[in-house]
Structures are given as structure tokens and as C-alpha cells.
Amino acid sequence: MIALLIETRNINEASTSQGRVKDISFEMLTLAHQISQQHNYPVIALVLSNNCQPIVDEIKQYCHEIICVEDNCLENFNTQIYQPILHQIISELKPTITMIGHSGFGTDLAPYLATTLGLPLITDVFDVELNSTLLVRRQMYGGKIIAEVISKMLPAMITVRAGSFEKITASPSVNLNLSAKVTKKPFTLDQTIFEKSKFLGYGEVPTTGIDITKADVIVAIGRGIKEQKNIPLIEQFANEIGGTLACTRPIIDAGWLPKDRQVGSSGKTVKPKLYIALGISGAFQHISGMKNSETIIAVNKDPEAPIFSVAHYGVVGDVLKIMPVLANKIKELKG
Amino acid sequence: MDIFVCLKMVPDTSETEVRVDSTGKDILKVRLLYTTNEADNYALETALLLKEQFGGTVTVISVGTQSVDEILKMALAKGADKAIRLTDDLFLNGDAWTVAYALYQAISKNKFDLVLTGCIATDDGNSQIGPMLAALLQIPSAAYVTKVEIINNTKAKVNRELEGGLLEIKEISLPALFTIQTGINTPRYPSIIGIKRASSKPFEVLNATQLNIDPNKLAALTEIRQLYQPKVEAKAQFITGSDDEISTKLAELIKEKVGL
Ligand SMILES: Cc1cc2nc3c(=O)[nH]c(=O)nc-3n(C[C@H](O)[C@H](O)[C@H](O)COP(=O)(O)OP(=O)(O)OC[C@H]3O[C@@H](n4cnc5c(N)ncnc54)[C@H](O)[C@@H]3O)c2cc1C
Ligand SMILES: Nc1ncnc2c1ncn2[C@@H]1O[C@H](COP(=O)(O)O)[C@@H](O)[C@H]1O
Numbered sequence: 001m002i003a004l005l006i007e008t009r010n011i012n013e014a015s016t017s018q019g020r021v022k023d024i025s026f027e028m029l030t031l032a033h034q035i036s037q038q039h040n041y042p043v044i045a046l047v048l049s050n051n052c053q054p055i056v057d058e059i060k061q062y063c064h065e066i067i068c069v070e071d072n073c074l075e076n077f078n079t080q081i082y083q084p085i086l087h088q089i090i091s092e093l094k095p096t097i098t099m100i101g102h103s104g105f106g107t108d109l110a111p112y113l114a115t116t117l118g119l120p121l122i123t124d125v126f127d128v129e130l131n132s133t134l135l136v137r138r139q140m141y142g143g144k145i146i147a148e149v150i151s152k153m154l155p156a157m158i159t160v161r162a163g164s165f166e167k168i169t170a171s172p173s174v175n176l177n178l179s180a181k182v183t184k185k186p187f188t189l190d191q192t193i194f195e196k197s198k199f200l201g202y203g204e205v206p207t208t209g210i211d212i213t214k215a216d217v218i219v220a221i222g223r224g225i226k227e228q229k230n231i232p233l234i235e236q237f238a239n240e241i242g243g244t245l246a247c248t249r250p251i252i253d254a255g256w257l258p259k260d261r262q263v264g265s266s267g268k269t270v271k272p273k274l275y276i277a278l279g280i281s282g283a284f285q286h287i288s289g290m291k292n293s294e295t296i297i298a299v300n301k302d303p304e305a306p307i308f309s310v311a312h313y314g315v316v317g318d319v320l321k322i323m324p325v326l327a328n329k330i331k332e333l334k335g
Numbered sequence: 336m337d338i339f340v341c342l343k344m345v346p347d348t349s350e351t352e353v354r355v356d357s358t359g360k361d362i363l364k365v366r367l368l369y370t371t372n373e374a375d376n377y378a379l380e381t382a383l384l385l386k387e388q389f390g391g392t393v394t395v396i397s398v399g400t401q402s403v404d405e406i407l408k409m410a411l412a413k414g415a416d417k418a419i420r421l422t423d424d425l426f427l428n429g430d431a432w433t434v435a436y437a438l439y440q441a442i443s444k445n446k447f448d449l450v451l452t453g454c455i456a457t458d459d460g461n462s463q464i465g466p467m468l469a470a471l472l473q474i475p476s477a478a479y480v481t482k483v484e485i486i487n488n489t490k491a492k493v494n495r496e497l498e499g500g501l502l503e504i505k506e507i508s509l510p511a512l513f514t515i516q517t518g519i520n521t522p523r524y525p526s527i528i529g530i531k532r533a534s535s536k537p538f539e540v541l542n543a544t545q546l547n548i549d550p551n552k553l554a555a556l557t558e559i560r561q562l563y564q565p566k567v568e569a570k571a572q573f574i575t576g577s578d579d580e581i582s583t584k585l586a587e588l589i590k591e592k593v594g595l
Contacts (some may be wrong), residue, residue: 078505080475081468102462104497107454108478111405111463114433115470120556121552135560140459142351145362148560196475196508203494203502217593223349241589253518259500266496276593281349295592297585298571304352306565313588314571317580327587332505334595 002032003044003095005086008055010076010202021058024101028160028165029062032099033176036132045180046089050075056182059119060069061265062168067093069187073194079109080197085187087116093143094155097134102159110159118152124163134158142283143306162265163288198221207260210244217243218272220263220290221251224279224300224319228256234278238325240334246270248286264289279319282307301325336391338382339425339442341452341464343372344403348458355562362562371406376522378515381483383414383523389485391448393414396441398426398434404538411533412525420479423542430555431463437553439471440546447510449491454479454514464516476512477505481519485509519563521547533566 008020022029025045032043047055052068069085090098092115100106100113102124134151136158142264147305168176194283205211205318212218219238225231232244245261250263256268256273263270264286275293280286290296291310298311310313315322343570346367354363382393395410396419397403407418419441426437440468442450450472453466462478469476481502488521490508495503496516543550573582589595 076501078478080507103501104479104501107462108466108476108495111431111466112470114477114580115467120432121463121467122557123463139565140562141348141353141362142457142460144348144354144365144564145562146565147562149557151557153553164399174576198506200492200504200506202497205500205502206503223473241593241595254519262500265420265498267500270501274589276589297588302352303349304564308571309565311571312457313585314573315585316575317578317581322582325582326585329582330589331595333586333590 001042001044001095002035002097002278003046003093004099004101005046005101005106006045006055007077007101007103008049019058022057022101022103023167024103024162025059026062026075027162027165028099028101029059029168030165030171031128031160033062034049034095035128039130044095046086046092047243048074048085056180057191058181059177060182062176063257064178066126066180066182066183070182070184071187073189075107076199078197079105079112080193081189082109083113083116084193086113086187088187089185090117097128097284098132098155100157100159105161113186114157117157120156121158122149122151122154122156123159124161125158126161127217128158139284140280146305155189155313161284176227180332188255205259210258210260212268213259213261213268214243215246215270215272217241217274217276218246218263218270218279218290218293219243219249219276219278220246221278222280222286223250224281225251226279226320229256231256231318233323234325237323237330240330241275242329243276248280277307277311278323280307281305282310287294293306336387336447336485337447337448338374338385338391338393338449338451339445339447339577340379340382340393340395340410340415341438341450342375342379342395342397342406343453343456343459344363344369344397344399344406345372345406345456353564357565359561360559363375366464368389368502369402369405369407369505372453372456372458373516374455374517377517378453379410379413379415379518380520380522381513381515384448385449385483386414389488394419394445396438398437400421400427407538408533409525411538413523415536417537417539419539419541421541421546424491425475425543425548428555429553430557431461431467432556435464435471435544437543437548438468440542440548441541443472445544448488449509450474450512452512452514455514456554456561462514466510469512472510474510474512474513475507477507477513477574478514479516480513481516482520483513488513563589
């Protein structure tokens with residue numbers, strides 16, 4: 001059997017149009033069915049919540065079975081509480097593969113859980129083949145290398161990269177109406193866990209009032225910009241073409257720009273008419289926040305930078321040499 | 336507060352080409368520069384700041400060959416009190432589990448309040464070792480931590496980073512393990528005095544026998560079958576020429592796309 005942990009939005013985040021179940025869960029359901037159809041394995045979803053029914057309703061068409069654990073202490077995700085419960089369930093069920101999203105929750109939980117279960121774990125996978133062995137594909141070296149990794153035994157656990165599979169709800173080839181069998185599982189928890197770990201709340205990174213998601217033109221800088229003193233030149237250029245300045249995470253980490261300028265998985269997702277990427281390598285976490293831009297121009301001195309696989313136009317060259325020249329050309333064109 | 340910080344040495348590949356070697360299972364290492372893994376610098380800085388605030392010791396530990404002495408010495412120069420290098424063929428031929436197990440055996444023989452790791456290594460991109468090590472040590476953990484505040488020496492209030500700028504805030508009792516995300520602080524540079532003092536600080540080198548590790552326990556659970564370069568779906572149409580020619584074409588392209 002294939003088991004997957006359903007990841008849900010917290011109640012405040014979920015709007016009626018979105019529902020509670022996160023995209024990553026629907027994506028993992030697609031993957032689970034790919035494997036299930038080949039091996040005739042049932043697909044079992046694991047739902048932990050203070051209120052399982054709305055979640056069950058969203059996914060029951062796509063699962064053979066749903067195992068629900070319902071308790072007030074499961075209102076918000078918390079590794080220290082989820083882990084012992086999932087440990088009990090998975091050690092009973094022994095699914096051939098257990099899937100967890102490679103998300104903020106999954107990266108906190110999966111390595112801990114795999115270790116207490118004694119399961120091999122392969123993280124951040126974007127492709128999976130299950131024959132007599134489990135073979136997965138994943139990126140290494142910031143996307144410059146793909147690794148094929150095998151698990152030396154089964155069962156095993158994987159965490160799945162967001163966006164690697166189509167959502168099962170959007171896939172026309174999957175027409176499932178499984179009407180899952182729903183099982184409620186009781187559980188026991190060592191009460192001291194509540195003293196060891198307490199969920200206090202969700203927070204948000206403070207903003208400075210600039211909303212890069214509304215910009216039509218974005219000029220984004222990465223570590224290739226080298227020094228903070230080079231930023232004004234780029235900012236001026238951005239102003240000339242009516243663009244907004246944005247950046248990669250290392251620029252934020254260095255304190256060169258405020259956090260609300262960050263594009264990517266832990267920043268903002270943008271979709272401007274034009275995105276100009278300057279000295280940006282194109283790590284997955286960055287690309288996932290800008291790949292749907294209408295036109296992408298990238299300037300990078302490394303011809304093998306992964307950014308060129310999403311850019312429509314590329315320039316291999318030194319951004320610090322090209323930008324002053326380009327800024328002048330723009331001024332000339334504007335007359 | 337006694338703190339262990341796990342440091343990994345990684346090649347800096349952000350600006351260089353990466354090629355697969357003749358075994359097909361590793362990259363060509365010649366001409367690569369090695370440094371401390373990016374997030375680990377932030378983990379070390381977190382430890383040094385906590386030591387300045389609460390006293391105690393900072394021990395840095397790394398699994399690797401003799402070459403990792405470079406990053407351990409750098410950490411001592413920045414203010415760590417002691418370094419441990421774990422070196423054994425058994426450690427080096429394994430996977431994430433192997434490394435986590437070696438770290439566990441070494442760290443568990445000591446008294447500690449906090450273990451810090453980086454949230455992800457830039458070479459393998461695994462994000463595994465921290466929470467794995469916590470599970471072995473049987474202590475709670477939090478991954479992708481962007482803020483640590485110690486309360487009464489017994490608890491920590493931490494912010495964890497989720498997607499899209501959302502944070503999870505939680506309180507965790509000590510001893511605990513946190514995997515530190517980049518940007519949490521500003522890592523320091525070593526001072527001249529620090530560099531001088533580093534050479535007189537305790538530096539231990541341990542192998543599997545000295546740690547009393549059963550070699551069977553170190554067996555890898557996963558294995559790299561093959562590495563390859565991604566097929567460049569060279570989507571980009573490249574604009575070439577002199578800087579002047581390139582700029583002219585770019586300016587026209589920008590004008591065409593968004594007007595000026
Ligand atoms: C959980 C998590 C979340 C993350 N979230 C985000 C996120 O939301 N957004 C984000 O951006 N990153 C995020 N990251 C970080 C991400 O993995 C990369 O480290 C980051 O995107 C790299 O930024 P960069 O391209 O600026 O730097 P690098 O990868 O160092 O690339 C710099 C590039 O500049 C080029 N260059 C250097 N000099 C020049 C020059 N003179 N001219 C032209 N080109 C030059 C180099 O060839 C290189 O390609 C996250 C990481 C993790 C683990
Ligand atoms: N060989 C190693 N020695 C010491 N610490 C390591 C080693 N490998 C990984 N780590 C730690 O584990 C973190 C996460 O690594 P990874 O799970 O490989 O992404 C790193 O940031 C380090 O803090």
C-alpha cells in the first residue's frame with residue numbers, strides 16, 4: 001500500500017474557494033495513483049486534525065482508505081505531537097511507501113519520523129519509480145546535478161517536492177470515484193509531550209508596504225550583484241523602465257533589501273509581464289516564485305545556470321559590466 | 336548553556352560548472368573551493384551569541400576527512416571552545432543516516448543543552464541530518480528556525496519558517512535540537528586574536544572504534560545510483576555580441592515587451 005500524509009491549511013488561512021487541503025497533498029495523490037495503478041496497491045491517506053470531516057470530503061474520491069485521527073490537540077501541525085501518532089499508525093500499516101510533502105511541515109517531521117521508525121528516507125524527490133526497488137530522482141548542487149537515489153530496503157519514506165506532479169483534481173486522465181473507506185484511529189500520547197512542545201501561533205514577516213506581487217515589471221537581483229554598493233545602479237535602471245526591485249533570499253539574508261522584496265518559496269510568488277533576473281542562479285526555491293512570469297530575461301555569467309531553463313531570453317555575461325551600458329541605452333531610447 | 340554545533344564542509348558550486356566523475360556517483364572535485372555550509376555559519380553564530388548571553392561552551396563537530404579541520408579551526412577562531420572531528424572510512428562511505436548516527440554517538444557522550452545544525456546542506460540539499468539526530472538523541476527538534484529566544488534556561492521560544500513568509504511560533508523544552516535557517520543573524524568574521532587563540536583550543540579526532548560504534552549500525556539505508564547533468568531544456572534564446580550590442584538588443588526587447 002501507499003500512504004500519504006494529508007497536509008492542510010490552518011483554519012485562518014483557508015478560504016472557502018481554496019478548501020483546507022493543500023496543493024502538495026493533491027499532487028502526492030497523483031503520484032500515489034501512478035504507483036498504485038502499476039502495482040495494484042491501495043492508496044491510504046492519513047488525516048490528523050481537530051475536525052477531519054471537511055478534509056475527508058475534499059479527498060475521499062481519490063483514496064481507497066482514509067485514516068483519521070481526531071483530537072483538539074491536532075488543531076495545528078506540531079511535529080512533537082504528530083510524530084508519535086504517525087509512528088503508531090505507520091508501524092501498524094507498514095505501507096511500502098509513505099509520502100510526506102517536502103514543505104515547512106514535512107521537513108520538520110519526516111526525518112524525525114523516519115528515524116524512530118527505522119525507515120530509509122529520501123527527501124525532496126520530484127520523480128519516483130517503484131519496481132523491485134524504489135528509485136527516485138532529486139536535485140543536488142542547487143539544481144546543477146540530478147541524482148538517482150535508491151532505497152536499500154522497503155518500506156521506505158519519501159518527501160515530495162511541491163509542483164512536481166499535477167494536482168489530482170486538475171488531471172483529466174484521472175477519473176476517480178473511490179469513495180474511501182474512512183477509519184477513525186484512537187491513539188495514546190505520552191502526556192509529557194505537551195510540556196515539551198507548545199504551539200504558540202502563526203506569525204508573518206513584517207512588511208514595508210511595497211507589494212512586489214502587484215508589479216508589472218520586476219528587476220530582480222541575486223548574489224551575482226556582488227556588493228551592496230551596486231544596488232543603486234540597478235534600482236535606477238528599474239525606475240527608468242517602470243520596474244520594481246526584487247531579489248533572491250541571500251540578498252535579504254545579507255540585509256541589503258527588506259524581506260518583502262524576496263521572490264521564491266519562502267518569499268512572494270510573482271507573475272509580472274516582465275521579470276529581469278540579474279546574477280541569479282535559479283535555485284528551485286527561487287524559480288518556484290517567478291517561473292510563471294510572462295517574459296523572463298536572465299543575465300548570468302555562468303552559461304549553465306539553471307535560471308536559463310526558465311528564462312525566455314538569456315545573456316551570458318557580467319551583469320556589472322552590462323547594466324551601466326543597458327541603463328544608457330534605455331535613457332537614449334526614452335530620448 | 337552547553338551547545339553543540341554540527342558543521343559540514345561543502346564545495347562552493349554556485350558559480351562553477353559541476354561535472355560528474357568517472358564513477359558516475361560523485362562530482363569531479365578538482366578545482367572546487369570548499370567552505371563551511373552556508374546555513375552552518377548561521378548556526379554557529381546563533382551558538383556564539385547564546386554563549387555571550389548565558390555563558391557556557393560551544394563545541395563544533397564535523398564528520399569528514401582531515402580537510403574539514405579548516406572549517407573547524409575557523410569556528411574555533413570565531414569563538415567556539417572545542418572542536419571534534421569524526422573520521423572513519425565507515426562514516427565517509429555512508430548516507431545521511433550514517434552521518435547522523437556518528438554525530439549521535441559522539442554528542443550523546445557529553446552533557447549538552449542545545450544542538451544546532453544548518454537547515455540544509457547546499458551540496459546534497461537533503462535537510463535530513465538535524466531532525467534525524469534529534470530523534471536519535473531522543474530530544475525535541477524544530478527545523479528551519481529563524482529566531483531563538485531562551486527562557487529561564489529551560490525552554491526556547493522559536494520561530495520556524497513555513498512557505499510564503501508564514502512563521503510557526505512554538506515553545507520547546509531543553510535539551511533540544513534546532514536546524515538554523517540562513518538570515519537569522521549576521522555571522523561574524525574571526526578576529527586576529529581569535530585566530531591566534533584557536534590553535535591552543537582542544538581538538539579531538541575520533542573514529543568508530545574510539546566511539547564504540549557497532550559498524551553494522553552505520554550501514555547506509557539509501558544509495559546514489561547515478562548522477563547526471565540535467566538536460567538543458569535551453570528554453571532561453573541567447574542574446575550575444577559585445578556588451579554594447581547586447582544592451583541595444585535588450586533595450587529594444589524591454590521596449591517591445593513593456594513600452595518605455
Ligand atoms: C527552505 C528554503 C527556502 C528558500 N526560499 C528561497 C526564496 O524564497 N527565494 C530565493 O531566492 N531563495 C530561497 N532559498 C535559497 C535558494 O536555495 C538559493 O540559495 C538562492 O535562491 C540563491 O540565490 P542567488 O541566485 O542570488 O545566489 P547564488 O545561487 O549564489 O547565485 C549567484 C549567481 O550569480 C552569478 N554571478 C556571479 N557573478 C556574476 C556577475 N558578475 N554577472 C552575472 N552573474 C554573476 C553566478 O553565476 C550565480 O549563478 C531558500 C532555501 C531554502 C533551503
Ligand atoms: N558531515 C557532516 N558533519 C557534521 N554535520 C553535518 C554533516 N553533514 C550534515 N551536517 C549537518 O546537518 C545539516 C543538514 O545537512 P543535510 O541533511 O545534509 O542537508 C548541515 O547543515 C550540518 O549542520
